[in-house]
Amino acid sequence: MTKADSTLAWYKDAKFGMFIHFDVDRRDHTNWNPDNLDTDEWVRIAKQAGMKYMVPTTHQSSYIQMWDSKVSNRDVTDVTLFRQPYLKELVESCKKEGLRMGAYYAIADPGNPLYNEPNVMGEIEPYVEYLHKVINELCEIHEPILIWFDASRRFRHPDQKKLLRQQDMVDMLHSFGTLSNSRLGDDDALKFVDYLTMNDNMAPEINLGVHWESAVELGESWHFRSYDETLKSVEEILERLINATGNGGNLLLNIGPDSHGVIPAKTEARLKEVGDWxxxxxxxxxxxKAGPYPYQISWGSIAQREEAGNTNLYLNVLEWPDTGEFTLFGLENKVLNASLLATGEKLRFESKFDAASGQKILTLDIPRNQPDAHVTVIKLQISGKSKMNQNHLQLTDGKVLLDAYNASIHDLEFVPGKPTKAIDMKMFTVADRRPLLADNYTGAWDYQMYKKPNEGIMPSREITVSGFHTKGQALSWDFKIYKPGSYDVAVVTHVPKNKKWESDGKMKANVAGQSVENLLIESKRMKSIAMPKSMKSYSSLGTVKIDNSGTYKLTLEVSSNFNVAKPRLYGVELIPINK
Known part of the structure; x- marks a missing residue:
């Protein structure tokens, strides 16, 4: 195992880190001098919160290096009153408490005369050479576990991307045992880099099949703002954490120390509550590791750990049923034991096979009142490696969630070489940034770098699907259902928080021999983990009745063109109608 392999394994296990936006004041960098900065205190607060690593900004919006650099003549010791060896002290503070340190670095550098951003097709090689040297110096001096690259906008065009020399950079980082995130040239497909960084404040609610990290503001800003009084609740933070553990990711929660270098007391108090849980x-x-069910779960998430030839499943339950019963569908393993993780209280359980839907049904007797005010974890000890039915399955609340990224795509025309599912195109953060190629282009089609006219149904940002707006296009899913009954068929689309959703197009769903069709008329909005500054808009197509348990196919098609507002689709939900 190489040093980089070892670092990556540690990083995947760590799960939870502290992002620190702390930068020189751009308005008055000469007099910048945080007089109360105590890196031991920062580390104490991070450790108390349960965080395993810290990622401070080392070159961000002021474009000043936050260490004593010999490569750059514009570092914190050159242009400010601050003389404290800040990063060196933070590394030492982390080592004392068993934490590790990464480093944020913005590739964009408008203050550097070598960085000719205004002329986007101008010569950039001298700046790239400088960038490689300064990152090499950062690694030599401070040995970060990762470089959290950002702002590679100068290199988004395919003709410019290769000039960034991604492979050379990653090879150099790996020689130090240092990782690179995907914002080194927006490498969503992980051709060169080690892990995927989602868009700011965003996270997938499904397993993408690659390891990812979600960087999230604790408040409303990355940097300290005296007027920012809004902090995420403990439940919101834990929801993001269990979503990461259940879907193969890390959570990097951001805090902003004030101008004196002090983490606000309110921030510390909120982080302590998270650490207590x-x-x-x-x-x-x-x-x-990510749980065995790769799709969205309405009640929380499932994580897993292999142990002594068996597996522990952790059902992280955010939405606790008040029926005294919890049902898990599709788990094929023998259950050895079930308990509440925090208290060890044993839970009675029963497993049976449903021949009609071809799956096992596990039923747990649980307390009617949720034992934990935030998230309650049910621990299942199961025999052998976990195995779970890979269809979309009914959940304990009766819902069936069909996400658009895992739908089978039915375009109007055959597109040679195009994957049949959006998830296989590996476009998770940069879908809207690809340059358009000419109609007569006949070369190889790289879905991560190019787009073509009339390319049909495609991934769009924040794990939604777009291009689904022309009559005759369709998406389809196979799913299993256990509870017969009536279901509302709801199409779930993206909409900004403060924008009215209006549409002139229709969609039609076909399922269980029935069709329901309607305009996308919004019936409700709900929050979204994936897009915190946007909402999920629900539009009912109508009601279907499913008389028997079994395996079904749902097909969603555009039945009349969308011209006014073209939807970005999360998916479809079958919501049980209680009578």
Missing amino acids: ISKNEESIYGT
Whole structure:
């Protein structure tokens, strides 16, 4: 195992880190001098919160290096009153407490005369040479576990991307045992880099099949703002954490120290609450892997850990049923034991096979009142490696969630070489940034770098699907259902928080021998983990009745063109109608 392999394994197990936006004041960098900065205190707060690593900004919006650099003549010791060896002290503070440190670095550098951003097709090679040297110096001096690259906008065009010399950079980083995130040239397909960085504040609610990290603001800004009084609740933070552990990712939660270098007391108090929950449930967080069910789960998430030839499943339950019963569909393994993780209380369970839907049904007797105010973890010990039915399955609340990224795509015309599912195109963050190629282009089609006219149904940003707006296009899913009954068929689309959703197009769903059709008329909005500054808009197509348990196919088609507002689709939900 190489040094980089070892670092990557550690990073995947760590799960939870602290992002620190702390930068020189751009308005008055000469007099910048945080007089109360104590890196031991920063690390104490991070450790208390259950965080395993820290990623401070080392070159961000002021474009000043935050270490004593010999490569750059514009570092914190050159242009400010601040003389404290800040990064060196932070590394030492982390080592004392068993934490590790990465480093944020913005590739964009408008203050550097070598960086000719205004002329986007101008010569950039001298700046790239400088960039490689300054990153090499950062690694030599401070040995970060990762470089959290950002702002590679100068290199988004395919003709310019290769000038960034991604492979050379990653080879150099790996020689130090240092990782690179995907914002080194927007490498969503991980051709060169080690892991995927999602768009700011965003996260997938499904397993993408690659390891990812979600960087999230604790408040409303990355940097400290005296007027920013809004902090995410403990439940919101834990929802993001369990979503990461259940779907193969890390959570990097951002805090902003004030101008004196002090982390606000309110921030510390909120992080301590998170740490208190983790201290009782850490077995379900650190060292776990994504659960065996790869799709969205309405009640929470599932993480897993292999142990002594068997597997522990951790059901992280955010939406606790008040029926005294919890049902898990599709788990094929024998269950050895079930308990509440935090208390060890044993739970009675029963497993049976449903021949009609071809799946096992596990039923757990649980307390009617949720034991934990935020997230309750149910631990299942199962025999052998976990195996779960890979269809979209009904969930304990009766819903069936069909996400657009895993739908089978039915374009109007055959597109040679195009994958049949959006998830296989590996476009998770940069879908809207690809340059358009000419109609007569006949070369190889790289879905991560190019787009073509009339390319049909494609991934769009924030794990939605776009291009689904022309009559005759369709998406389809296979799913299993256990509880017969009536279901509302709801199309779920993206909409900004403060924007009215209006549409002139229709969609039609076909399922269980029935068709329902309607305009996309919004019936409700709900929050979205994937897009916190946007909402999920629900539009009902109508009601279908499913008389028997079994395996079904749902096909969603555009039945009349969308011209006014073209939807970005999360998917379809079958929502049980209780009578």
